Amino acid sequence: MARKKQYNEQEVIEKAMHLFWKNGYEATSVRMLEKEMGINQFSMYASFKNKQGVFLKSIECYNRQLHKIKSKLANSQNGVAGIQQYFYDFLDFSLEGISYKGCLVTNSINEIKPTDVEILEALKRFANEIRNLFVSNLKQDDLKKEAIVQKQADYLMNNLLGLSLASKVFDKTQLNNMIEITFLHL
Amino acid sequence: MARKKQYNEQEVIEKAMHLFWKNGYEATSVRMLEKEMGINQFSMYASFKNKQGVFLKSIECYNRQLHKIKSKLANSQNGVAGIQQYFYDFLDFSLEGISYKGCLVTNSINEIKPTDVEILEALKRFANEIRNLFVSNLKQDDLKKEAIVQKQADYLMNNLLGLSLASKVFDKTQLNNMIEITFLHL
């Protein structure tokens, strides 16, 4: 038989993910990736096919990292308050040093061309997963009608997307203001 | 004396702006720019110094294009309703064919490296200009205290930023839901 891999695919993808998260898709070159991942380009392409493949696996990895706060939300039984906590948890999650990196997925949305269908679909799936968590938490309020739940879920997604962007431009106080007002009348 | 320019700087920048708007900063190459602008690279660099210079002028151009709906907001005397109308106007403004291009400025935020201070400052200035319009419209309600005005302005900015992103992922009904709920209790 043959040699075995000298690296763990999960481990190197995690490093790739952090690069993509920090720099975005286009601004992360294959040279940067091989340096950060600690493997040769050949190995990279053997394991993940191409740069896009590395990115797709990075999204999966990002999703796994997010699992901790997502399952916290999924298990919360306190309705809207649980969602609000998720907003704060997300900010913590995306913090690196003194600056926020935003959400890997929403950061990438603007970079992905309509031709990259596979990536675009992955991004939409990701967004809808979180939206579904919002829906089930909103439904914990028995008085809420289905139509309102759906509208509020859309509204919350908008505020979460906004927060990912806003965290790069506005200060901590303003971010807290945003979250506070978002949940004021839910 | 010398020859005169065979192109109008405003006109060619408008074309550049549309390219940046559609593709983003990095994905717009200087070759694409010279093709779209209809001028040689030499002329481009003579007029705008470098690619970053073209982009900065494009932001100014974008701002001028936005002036129509911004001044409509500035002149509105109906408080929150005027702001809500701005949200709808922005969606119209960013529509091309059947898809939304989002906001040129927020599209770019993720692409700009912290080293591009000049661009980053331009983006922040742009965001705060709109925020100030929100503030003065919010103040048309005499009952609103200053602190609340500021918090609501932050909240509205978050929803506007979100909308720019959301318009690329969610459908028209959902976008309308987002706007509706955003303004439900203001």
Place this chain on the structure above:
DNA sequence: AACATAACTAAGCATTTGCTTAGTTATAAA
């Protein structure tokens, strides 16, 4: 008409991009 000068053209610069290929090394089964 001659000149000075800015606007132009087109070619080319070094660097970087994503990806491949030719050749070497390690490993497990025979």
Place this chain on the structure above:
DNA sequence: TTTATAACTAAGCAAATGCTTAGTTATGTT
């Protein structure tokens, strides 16, 4: 121990990147 095979290294590919340079053309002033 031999051998088949996959994992590795490192060099290199064409194409694209932002930007520059050398040389030509047009135009207002003298």
